Amino acid sequence: MNKPKMVLFDYGNTIITETIHGFDKGNEALLKLAVKNPLNITIKELQAKADEVITGISKRMGCTNRFYQPYEISWTSINRYIYEYFNIEFDKSYEELEWIYWNNATSAKPSENIERLLEYLYENDIKTGVVSNIMLSGNSLKRRINEILPNHHFAFVIASSEYIYRKPEKEIFEMALIKSGLKANETWFCGDNPICDTEGALNSNIQPVWYKKTFKEKSDLKMALQGGYIEINDWLELRDIIERCE
Numbered sequence: 506m507n508k509p510k511m512v513l514f515d516y517g518n519t520i521i522t523e524t525i526h527g528f529d530k531g532n533e534a535l536l537k538l539a540v541k542n543p544l545n546i547t548i549k550e551l552q553a554k555a556d557e558v559i560t561g562i563s564k565r566m567g568c569t570n571r572f573y574q575p576y577e578i579s580w581t582s583i584n585r586y587i588y589e590y591f592n593i594e595f596d597k598s599y600e601e602l603e604w605i606y607w608n609n610a611t612s613a614k615p616s617e618n619i620e621r622l623l624e625y626l627y628e629n630d631i632k633t634g635v636v637s638n639i640m641l642s643g644n645s646l647k648r649r650i651n652e653i654l655p656n657h658h659f660a661f662v663i664a665s666s667e668y669i670y671r672k673p674e675k676e677i678f679e680m681a682l683i684k685s686g687l688k689a690n691e692t693w694f695c696g697d698n699p700i701c702d703t704e705g706a707l708n709s710n711i712q713p714v715w716y717k718k719t720f721k722e723k724s725d726l727k728m729a730l731q732g733g734y735i736e737i738n739d740w741l742e743l744r745d746i747i748e749r750c751e
Contacts, residue, residue: 508750509712511660511685512626512743515672515696516637516646518719520619521653523611528552531610535602541594554587572700575674577665580606580640604645613653617718620654622740627658631747635662636681636694638671638701660685672698673705682711693735695743703734714743 514520568574581599643664661684670676689710696702697716706713713734
């Protein structure tokens with residue numbers, strides 16, 4: 506196995522571990538900031554509408570498995586529709602609202618030993634980048650990564666919300682390769698999701714690394730492909746594997 510010239514990473518539960526406090530917490534924080542709420546819409550009503558919209562999008566895409574949803578709809582598009590549906594108004598931009606929402610709905614910390622791995626890759630001239638399935642904007646994603654991993658050297662950060670396609674679609678992996686200037690066989694991709702990350706990378710001829718430490722078994726998370734990927738439970742395992750490469 507050849508040493509990679511670049512290692513790409515998923516975001517959530519891969520380089521950064523998130524604790525979800527509840528999406529209602531995010532909406533609750535926003536509703537308190539509303540300058541107009543003429544219908545006196547409650548969190549429960551707001552959440553019900555959000556669930557209806559998001560479920561409807563998946564059905565219209567013909568998705569029987571949420572991890573195979575091919576296209577991303579941005580947080581701003583969905584929430585602008587929901588809030589304006591109820592004539593709710595704010596005096597802040599949707600980018601500001603998105604950041605407030607995210608920080609109330611979740612908290613984050615670096616995944617164990619990821620900083621040590623990133624330092625090793627940088628010191629050995631192996632480029633790094635991030636490709637995330639996320640409704641939130643690229644600016645918010647970069648902001649959070651910069652706050653949680655301030656010493657990273659990611660060459661780029663790709664948020665699916667800004668590139669139409671979601672993993673495991675080939676197009677988003679192709680975009681990462683275009684940005685890297687490298688070939689698929691020179692690149693590895695690391696992620697916790699066996700469908701979006703492992704299967705997606707394998708189908709794009711990129712060497713997948715399945716980070717299983719944060720993986721939780723679910724019936725709709727069983728990938729179709731068997732073999733062809735590296736399986737690890739700690740980022741230092743990956744460092745050691747790369748060390749042994751030619």
